Amino acid sequence: MTLPTIIFGLVVAMLYGALYHFIRGGGGWRLLLFFGLSILGFALGQLIGMWQGWAFLMLGSLNLGMGSVGSLLVLVAGEWLSRIDVKKESGV
Template sequence: MPPELLLIVLFGASYGALFHLYYGRKLRQLLAFLLASMVGFALGQLIGELTGLEVFAMGRLHPVEGSLGSGILLFIARWLKL
């Protein structure tokens, strides 16, 4: 497994779990938040790769862009009441 893929999963899972601790109530929400966070982090990572942004890049990992993507999708998931 490539290191950036492992870090995407770890960052996404931790953001989703922390978001659920603050906003979640049910197990179904935990699963939705974990999935939304991982997908959002991966999309942010992809945008960082495609645009060539180097804001605090750690090797091939773009944590700022990934965190923004994760946060956006988490709040969309909360807004949709998943």
């Protein structure tokens, strides 16, 4: 993969994170969390697509389809895990 392809993939992943933040809401830290989760998911989707040979919405050497699916899955899972409320009191 070339540097412009990597930069374009980062831009697309960050757009997904910003769109998810716009839909789900939250503060500045949540936006940074969504950016990180989206980039991680996009990279994982891209790597799984290359590893398995799955080609879905290819744009040059960028597997836009698998990256998008990975980004969405990691965003939903990460946001769900970040909303778990931990109880501070002891049950004993």
